[in-house]
Amino acid sequence: MQIETLLCARWIIPVQPEGLVIENHALAISNGNIIEILPIEPALQKYHANSVEHLEHHALIPGFVNSHTHAAMAFLRGIADDQPLMEWLQGTIWPIEQKWMGEAFVRDGTELAIAEMIRGGITCFNDMYFFPEITAKIAQKTGIRAKIGLIQIEFPSAWAQNSDEYLAKGLTLHDELRDQKLVTAAFAPHAPYSVSDPSLEKIRIYAEELELPVHMHVHETADEIKQSQEQFGVRPLTRLQKLGLIGPSFIAVHMTQLSEAEIQMIAQWGCHVVHCPESNMKLASGFCPVAQLLDAGINVALGTDSAASNNDLDILGEMRTAALLAKGYAVDASAVPAATALRMATFNGAKALGLDSITGSLEPNKAADITAIRLDTLETQPVFDPISQIVYAANRDQITDVWVAGQHLLKARELSCLDIDKIKEKVNLWAGKLSSTEQEQ
Amino acid sequence: MQIETLLCARWIIPVQPEGLVIENHALAISNGNIIEILPIEPALQKYHANSVEHLEHHALIPGFVNSHTHAAMAFLRGIADDQPLMEWLQGTIWPIEQKWMGEAFVRDGTELAIAEMIRGGITCFNDMYFFPEITAKIAQKTGIRAKIGLIQIEFPSAWAQNSDEYLAKGLTLHDELRDQKLVTAAFAPHAPYSVSDPSLEKIRIYAEELELPVHMHVHETADEIKQSQEQFGVRPLTRLQKLGLIGPSFIAVHMTQLSEAEIQMIAQWGCHVVHCPESNMKLASGFCPVAQLLDAGINVALGTDSAASNNDLDILGEMRTAALLAKGYAVDASAVPAATALRMATFNGAKALGLDSITGSLEPNKAADITAIRLDTLETQPVFDPISQIVYAANRDQITDVWVAGQHLLKARELSCLDIDKIKEKVNLWAGKLSSTEQEQ
Numbered sequence: 001m002q003i004e005t006l007l008c009a010r011w012i013i014p015v016q017p018e019g020l021v022i023e024n025h026a027l028a029i030s031n032g033n034i035i036e037i038l039p040i041e042p043a044l045q046k047y048h049a050n051s052v053e054h055l056e057h058h059a060l061i062p063g064f065v066n067s068h069t070h071a072a073m074a075f076l077r078g079i080a081d082d083q084p085l086m087e088w089l090q091g092t093i094w095p096i097e098q099k100w101m102g103e104a105f106v107r108d109g110t111e112l113a114i115a116e117m118i119r120g121g122i123t124c125f126n127d128m129y130f131f132p133e134i135t136a137k138i139a140q141k142t143g144i145r146a147k148i149g150l151i152q153i154e155f156p157s158a159w160a161q162n163s164d165e166y167l168a169k170g171l172t173l174h175d176e177l178r179d180q181k182l183v184t185a186a187f188a189p190h191a192p193y194s195v196s197d198p199s200l201e202k203i204r205i206y207a208e209e210l211e212l213p214v215h216m217h218v219h220e221t222a223d224e225i226k227q228s229q230e231q232f233g234v235r236p237l238t239r240l241q242k243l244g245l246i247g248p249s250f251i252a253v254h255m256t257q258l259s260e261a262e263i264q265m266i267a268q269w270g271c272h273v274v275h276c277p278e279s280n281m282k283l284a285s286g287f288c289p290v291a292q293l294l295d296a297g298i299n300v301a302l303g304t305d306s307a308a309s310n311n312d313l314d315i316l317g318e319m320r321t322a323a324l325l326a327k328g329y330a331v332d333a334s335a336v337p338a339a340t341a342l343r344m345a346t347f348n349g350a351k352a353l354g355l356d357s358i359t360g361s362l363e364p365n366k367a368a369d370i371t372a373i374r375l376d377t378l379e380t381q382p383v384f385d386p387i388s389q390i391v392y393a394a395n396r397d398q399i400t401d402v403w404v405a406g407q408h409l410l411k412a413r414e415l416s417c418l419d420i421d422k423i424k425e426k427v428n429l430w431a432g433k434l435s436s437t438e439q440e441q
Numbered sequence: 442m443q444i445e446t447l448l449c450a451r452w453i454i455p456v457q458p459e460g461l462v463i464e465n466h467a468l469a470i471s472n473g474n475i476i477e478i479l480p481i482e483p484a485l486q487k488y489h490a491n492s493v494e495h496l497e498h499h500a501l502i503p504g505f506v507n508s509h510t511h512a513a514m515a516f517l518r519g520i521a522d523d524q525p526l527m528e529w530l531q532g533t534i535w536p537i538e539q540k541w542m543g544e545a546f547v548r549d550g551t552e553l554a555i556a557e558m559i560r561g562g563i564t565c566f567n568d569m570y571f572f573p574e575i576t577a578k579i580a581q582k583t584g585i586r587a588k589i590g591l592i593q594i595e596f597p598s599a600w601a602q603n604s605d606e607y608l609a610k611g612l613t614l615h616d617e618l619r620d621q622k623l624v625t626a627a628f629a630p631h632a633p634y635s636v637s638d639p640s641l642e643k644i645r646i647y648a649e650e651l652e653l654p655v656h657m658h659v660h661e662t663a664d665e666i667k668q669s670q671e672q673f674g675v676r677p678l679t680r681l682q683k684l685g686l687i688g689p690s691f692i693a694v695h696m697t698q699l700s701e702a703e704i705q706m707i708a709q710w711g712c713h714v715v716h717c718p719e720s721n722m723k724l725a726s727g728f729c730p731v732a733q734l735l736d737a738g739i740n741v742a743l744g745t746d747s748a749a750s751n752n753d754l755d756i757l758g759e760m761r762t763a764a765l766l767a768k769g770y771a772v773d774a775s776a777v778p779a780a781t782a783l784r785m786a787t788f789n790g791a792k793a794l795g796l797d798s799i800t801g802s803l804e805p806n807k808a809a810d811i812t813a814i815r816l817d818t819l820e821t822q823p824v825f826d827p828i829s830q831i832v833y834a835a836n837r838d839q840i841t842d843v844w845v846a847g848q849h850l851l852k853a854r855e856l857s858c859l860d861i862d863k864i865k866e867k868v869n870l871w872a873g874k875l876s877s878t879e880q881e882q
Contacts, residue, residue, distance in 0.1 A: 077822070078829035082768075082778035116820055281769035282833075284776070311833035312820060321762070327523075328722035335725070337523035378861055379557055379753060381518070382872030388519035392723075392752035397838040420819055431823030 004406055005029040006049035008040045009372070011059040011386045015347050016361035019339035021386055027060060029368040032406035036364055051408075053401070057376035059386045061342065062361050063123025063145075063369040063402060064315035065349025067274040068215075068253045068303025070129045072101075072109035074116065075430045076308035085221060085283045093308060096434055097130075102158050106131040108426045110138040115418045116313045118144060118409050121371035121399040126251070126274075126303070126353055128188040128215060130159040133173045139183045142417040143407045145369060147353050149188025149215050150174060152203060154196050163199045167206075174210065182405060186251070186353070191217040192236035193224055200243050213249045213354050216240075220254040221285045237262055246271050251352050253303060254279075255293075256286030263289070267296040272352035275344070277321045279305035290322065291330035294340065301349040316396045319345040323391055338391040372401040445847055446470040447490035449481045450813070452500040452827045456788050457802035460780035462827055468501060470809040473847035477805055492849075494842070498817035500827045502783065503802050504564025504586075504810040504843060505756035506790025508715040509656075509694045509744025511570045513542075513550035515557065516871045517749035526662060526724045534749060537875055538571075543599050547572040549867045551579040556859045557754045559585060559850050562812035562840040567692070567715075567744070567794055569629040569656060571600040574614045580624045583858040584848045586810060588794050590629025590656050591615060593644060595637050604640045608647075615651065623846060627692070627794070632658040633677035634665055641684050654690045654795050657681075661695040662726045678703055687712050692793050694744060695720075696734075697727030704730070708737040713793035716785070718762045720746030731763065732771035735781065742790040757837045760786040764832055779832040813842040 007029070012022040014037070026043035028036045038046070073093075080092035106129065117125060127135050128149035139146040150170025152163060160166040174185040187203045189195040195203075195216075207214050218236055219225065228236045240246050250271040258266075266273065275288045293300050302322055304313045319341045326336035336344075350360025359369040373390060377398055380389040402410035409417050448470070453463040455478070467484030469477045479487070514534075521533035547570065558566060568576050569590035580587040591611025593604060601607040615626040628644045630636040636644075636657075648655050659677055660666065669677045681687050691712040699707075707714065716729045734741050743763055745754045760782045767777035777785075791801025800810040814831060818839055821830040843851035850858050 075823065077825075077834060079825045081826075081829050081833060082775050084774045088774070112819070112822065119819065278765055281765035282774065284768045284772050284774040286772070287769060307834075311829065314820075317758075321765075324719055324722035324762075325766075327725045328728060331725050331727070333525045333529070333723065333725040334523050376865070378553070378560065378864065379755075381553065381865055381868045382516060382875075384518075384520045384872065384876060385522075388522050388752065392522060393518060393748075395836045395838055397836055423819065424817070424822055427822045431825065434823075435825060 001047055003028055003030040003035070003047050003049050004051065005368070006043060006047050006052045007055060007060060007370070008043065008053065009055040009058050009060045012037060012362060013059055013061045013342070013387060014362040015062050015343050016363055018343050019387070027362065027370070029403070029406045032368055034362060034364055034366050034368050037362065055372050058372045058374045058400065059390060060362065061371050061373065061390065062346040062359065063371045063404065064121050064345050065301065065353065065360060066117060066122045066125040066304055066313065066315050067251070067301035067349040067352050068276055068305055069113065069125045069127050069313065070306035071113035071125065071127050071135060072106040072129045073306035073308045074113040074313070075105070075109045075427065075434060076306070077311045079308065079434060081311070085285065088283070100433060101130060103131055103134050106134040107138060108430060110135050111418060111423050112427055113307065113313055114138060114142050114144055115415060115420060115423055118142070118402050118415060118417070119399070119413070120314050120316060120396040121373065121402055122313070122315055123369040123371065123402060123404045124349070124353070124355065124359060126186065126215060128190070130157050132170070133176070136173065136177060136183050140180070143182070143404050143409050145182045145359065145404055147184060147186045147213070147215070148173065148177065149186055151188045151190065152199055153190040153194050154199065155194070163196065167199070167202060171206065174212070186213040186215045188215045191220070191224070192239060193227055197243060200240070200245060204244050207249060213251055214245060215251045215253070217254055218252040219257040222257055225257050237265070241265070241269070249354065254285065254288065256280055256288050258289060263292055263296050263298070266293070267298050272299045272301060274301045274303045274352060275322055276303045276305045277325050278318055279309045282309050287325070287329045289329065290326040291332060291335035294336070299348050299351050300344055301352040302345050314396050315345050316394065316399070319391055338387045341391050342387055368403050368406040370403045371399055373399045442488055444469055444471040444476070444488050444490050445492065447484060447488050447493045448496060448501060448811070449484065449494065450496040450499050450501045453478060453803060454500055454502045454783070454828060455803040456503050456784050457804055459784050460828070468803065468811070470844070470847045473809055475803060475805055475807050475809050478803065496813050499813045499815045499841065500831060501803065502812050502814065502831065503787040503800065504812045504845065505562050505786050506742065506794065506801060507558060507563045507566040507745055507754065507756050508692070508742040508790040508793050509717055509746055510554065510566045510568045510754065511747035512554035512566065512568050512576060513547040513570045514747035514749045515554040515754070516546070516550045516868065516875060517747070518752045520749065520875060522752070526726065529724070541874060542571060544572055544575050547575040548579060549871060551576050552859060552864050553868055554748065554754055555579060555583050555585055556856060556861060556864055559583070559843050559856060559858070560840070560854070561755050561757060561837040562814065562843055563754070563756055564810040564812065564843060564845045565790070565794070565796065565800060567627065567656060569631070571598050573611070574617070577614065577618060577624050581621070584623070584845055584850050586623045586800065586845055588625060588627045588654070588656070589614065589618065590627055592629045592631065593640055594631040594635050595640065596635070604637065608640070608643060612647065615653070627654040627656045629656045632661070632665070633680060634668055638684060641681070641686060645685050648690060654692055655686060656692045656694070658695055659693040660698040663698055666698050678706070682706070682710070690795065695726065695729065697721055697729050699730060704733055704737050704739070707734070708739050713740045713742060715742045715744045715793060716763055717744045717746040718766050719759055720750045723750050728766070728770045730770065731767040732773060732776035735777065740789050740792050741785055742793040743786050755837050756786050757835065757840070760832055779828045782832050783828055809844050809847040811844045812840055814840045
């Protein structure tokens with residue numbers, strides 16, 4: 001049978017079911033989809049592939065899903081660190097965005113971010129930023145899978161002047177993406193403290209009608225809770241629930257402030273939690289009770305947040321941090337074992353975005369969204385358990401190849417879809433501009 | 442003036458003083474020592490070097506000091522994860538050590554560990570394990586700097602049968618190392634729960650007489666505190682203090698269980714704390730209150746612990762984890778800023794080991810223990826602040842070159858002192874043996 005691609009690998013880790021490791025098998029790709037996983041010898045006899053890859057020291061895993069990003073902020077990596085959230089936002093991030101944020105900023109920042117993400121084995125990201133039509137365009141150009149957030153916020157920006165304009169522009173973009181295969185839309189009201197009840201009510205109605213997920217920062221800091229109680233008399237989750245927003249299409253990001261009762265409610269509502277451990281620690285926001293959430297049956301995915309508060313877009317690293325931190329925080333060394341961490345970084349992300357019938361695991365009839373990671377480097381020797389090595393020891397430079405819907409976006413560490421030298425040139429131009437803004441502060 | 446080596450670098454980060462970044466300077470090395478740091482042009486005129494390196498996109502930093510290791514355990518990386526400490530020790534680690542630990546195990550495991558550490562920019566490590574004479578021999582062979590722990594523990598092993606034999610063998614090794622420049626000894630009583638009062642009293646006497654540091658696991662878990670209170674009526678730190686052990690030569694590793702009063706006492710005693718954040722989280726031991734310790738003026742260094750409980754020997758990664766975790770735990774985004782984290786990973790380690798007059802910072806008259814890290818990879822763009830990029834964004838594969846006492850141990854990512862292919866072959870032989878032990882359990 002003639003197919004596009006046959007990947008023969010030392011290990012295949014499908015993630016579904018959790019913990020399974022298959023040795024010396026091949027994965028057959030046709031029309032961008034996985035069609036079969038079978039032993040190498042029969043695979044070579046059964047399939048005639050345009051491209052056969054022998055990945056003798058590699059594990060194939062589902063491509064990582066970065067479930068919370070602000071991709072265009074990649075330029076702001078390291079421009080200001082070690083500051084409390086509001087000082088950092090008001091003193092550096094917002095003034096820079098006010099002065100520079102526009103189509104070119106979003107285009108060039110998103111290119112940098114997508115290049116970094118593909119090199120790090122990420123095949124899908126869930127974004128929230130201004131000028132989402134530009135983010136969508138760059139994602140389409142590169143071939144990565146993405147959920148583009150139709151951002152809503154109650155203050156004017158270079159993109160939209162008021163909540164009606166945010167909504168209208170968002171709906172226009174959703175229309176434009178309606179027939180796209182890889183790049184689709186989600187609503188993205190920024191946070192409970194920055195979006196009004198009337199705007200949230202409209203979003204609820206449209207989200208139901210258009211069957212779109214709703215992606216939002218929720219319970220990120222203790223201050224957010226306090227403010228909400230002062231302004232609305234209730235905690236943000238309660239307010240969102242009363243507005244009818246919370247259900248299986250709701251993606252709640254951060255969630256570092258949760259009562260036992262709230263955890264039970266989240267489980268009942270069936271909404272998804274995106275855990276961003278490195279950003280939460282860097283901004284001293286708090287600790288998400290991941291082990292408790294998983295025990296309650298809640299779907300927990302992983303996100304990097306932006307490069308400005310992390311400072312990388314490295315889901316491999318985030319997965320390790322999540323696995324380690326969950327044990328420390330729960331005082332339980334068996335919390336979030338390696339296979340669960342890998343599932344959080346892949347399948348759980350796809351599920352949160354409503355894409356789990358398409359991506360997030362290596363199974364026949366799913367898209368060929370695949371990451372190959374070599375485990376023969378000294379730093380991951382010996383290999384008693386490839387999942388342990390990937391989660392607890394590997395670095396993202398061991399990722400050699402990435403496919404999205406069968407397209408070979410990273411080939412032996414070379415990006416096929418973006419020119420790294422050009423990106424670096426643009427980055428340096430932007431760094432000069434942004435530094436001058438920073439010095440004016 | 443004729444010298445051995447001149448390193449011309451885009452950035453030099455001496456660490457002493459903390460936070461300083463020097464641009465476009467050269468570092469001159471003669472007889473294994475740093476003799477001057479000066480601008481590149483005058484340096485090229487003043488010095489005729491046998492070797493001139495142009496590191497145009499790199500930062501030079503002091504080599505990392507890994508202040509707590511069990512190097513030989515590198516083979517046990519990933520053999521058992523996600524288990525509580527005692528289950529992990531009793532079910533996997535101790536049975537394997539009982540069956541396999543000996544000269545060959547320590548030799549081959551230490552080679553793997555040192556290869557990994559040098560590739561990760563580590564120029565000095567502080568070890569604690571059985572057969573320390575073998576660890577010393579491998580360290581000497583490779584050219585890395587090391588403090589070799591003269592281990593003391595109240596149970597028999599393949600190395601020694603009882604506490605007298607442990608002490609005698611340790612003292613013999615100290616004698617052998619007496620005139621060594623790079624590899625020297627420290628006492629290493631394992632932990633308060635595994636070493637008796639009489640043994641600790643002897644160690645105190647010899648440590649004073651021989652002016653050796655004492656390296657010990659202390660207050661690692663809540664169980665340790667509880668047991669000590671039951672057995673001795675006091676917390677371990679109090680017992681050690683009564684035994685006269687605690688002072689400026691005492692290196693207390695882990696310290697996750699500390700009262701406010703104990704923190705004040707540690708500050709007064711002038712002893713050193715080695716923080717191992719990833720091991721502490723992985724084994725769910727607890728959180729070391731790093732920000733509080735630093736605020737109290739205590740010297741805090743960083744260690745990886747063994748590859749069995751981490752699972753890497755990556756001080757660059759440990760530094761990032763330490764900086765992030767300290768902020769989250771202290772609920773203060775300004776805690777442990779990047780420059781402080783870098784100091785913990787370098788100078789503070791040297792200080793803890795009593796080596797701060799020799800290594801830990803880039804200053805004239807110190808040894809040329811230097812790590813070069815390139816910052817022009819996509820993942821560390823743009824460079825507003827090289828210290829931020831090193832701490833918050835870089836991976837250890839960006840480390841290109843490492844010198845110890847002027848010897849070029851890693852050159853453009855190639856190890857000059859060890860054969861990686863041979864190490865991998867041995868690793869695979871060991872992995873087979875160890876797997877069979879594990880299956881017997």
